[in-house]
Amino acid sequence: MALIQEISELLQKGKAKNVKQLVQQALDENMDPKEILNDGLLSGMMTIGAKFKNNEVFVPEVLVAARAMNAGLTVLEPKLIEIGNEPAGKAVIGTVQGDLHDIGKNLVSMMLKGAGFEIHDLGVDVEPDVFIDKAEEIGADVICMSALLTTTMPKMQECIDRMKQRGVRDKYIVMIGGAPVNESFAQQIGADYYTADAASAAEVAKAAVQKTRGKTL
Amino acid sequence: MTPFERLKFKMEGKEVDKIPNLNIAMALVAKEAGTDYSTYAQDYRKLVDGNLCCVEKYGFDVVSAISDPVREAAAFGSEIVFPENGVPYCAEPLLKDGYEIEKLKIVSPYDNERTLDRIKAIEEFRKRVGGEIPIIGWVEGVLAECADLRGVSSLMMDLAEEEDLNEVMEIIFHQQCRFIDAQVKAGADIIGVGNAVASLIGPSLYEEFAFQYDKATIQYIHELGAKAKLHICGNITPLLPQLKMLEVDILDFDWMVDCQKIREITEGSTICFCGNIDPVAVMLEGTASEVEAKTVKCIMEGGEQYIAACGCEVPADTPRDNLIAMNKVLYR
Structure with a gap:
């Protein structure tokens, strides 16, 4: 357990090489890959997310922690696939068409990954149909859209309208975020959730997927 | 009072007939100039015309040579993309592979089309409204x-x-x-320093990497006899104690920063703080009476050092009634 705790702590400090080494060591010692994932990597990322939300750490610290998480995952993922570990959900994420801002989108992507999601990051300047096509292709649970400009936020509405036209709106949880976006805008365009920060986005996405799966089972 | 006298008096702590309206507008300016964003960002005559429309129609108390953050990047040698109706951006970061500083072109601001266009905008403002309406030039923070x-x-x-x-x-x-230097020589009364990226970092990295340059930039503006305005959109609450030490004349603050908090922290200084009205939830989506109520709230909470503006750029599709409602309240 001390080793798992150390992985979590080094991840929070952004020590990618050390995290990678310790994950390998934990696997060599026959520790449960799920335990390494949940109590080491994801727990470390959740702690960073909470600190980010409380202004205790800032964007640079989150980015290096995420890099450390990814370094650990490169070692761990083959084992997780081997044992058939299921992700917490599948999410398609991107910044909407005409908008090239990616920091907020990247933070949400990292936090979702830190919450155990399988992420399909479409990058920036993403057309409405590209979000939907990817979601259909991978069987996504969530579509996350980001916009930083008041001139591009209407593209979120366009994507939701397009989902309706294609008859797939109800298949996905739609989440939106970005500086000009707010709760009332989310309601106005028919998105399911708006979150103000990346850590909240991960919490809300996880709870929403659990709720949806609960309903369907 | 002219807008020039109004802002000067406000910054000197004297009585004014109206709280100055320092809204930042870009896409709205392009719209008022009857052109697309790309033309507005590349033709100073359109930028000047659009600004003067905003003064006349919405009571703005400044004119501003702002359009996009990549004028200096262009001068350094970045390739710039101009979407017809979007903000210009760098095709790719010039230093994407690391700090190969030999890639940076060192040219006079008069020798690059994009920086020269801003200088020309200021010269044109000077000719048309100099001494009557304050002129804001802009640079990116370091x-x-x-x-x-x-x-x-x-x-x-x-x-x-x-x-x-x-x-x-x-x-x-x-x-x-x-x-x-070139912008002040052209006639800028105020230089706005845009440093939005600073809101992504905490006090310790700001201290290590940004504080000394922001301080030196502001000092340099003062040495040239102009006033300095610092614009960092986003949540700057953790940085406020350091920003107070910069001795900037006007500190912009976005909607998510608490107005009373900024007033407490800047108490005892001569800093005017400017902003806080939510550009989307209030200005774009709110009613005229909601805009009026929020503006009054900011004035009450901000006290004598408060200057009216949205937390960041006024959206282009803001209802005209909302812009007028905001301006009317400022005369009370």
């Missing part, structure tokens, strides 16, 4: 320019790794001073 050249994500990682950025930042600072 950290923001570093982000424009390196890419925001890469810069954030570099800061976390505590890379040595001294050489590149010194070059940027030197070039920004030349650009400031």
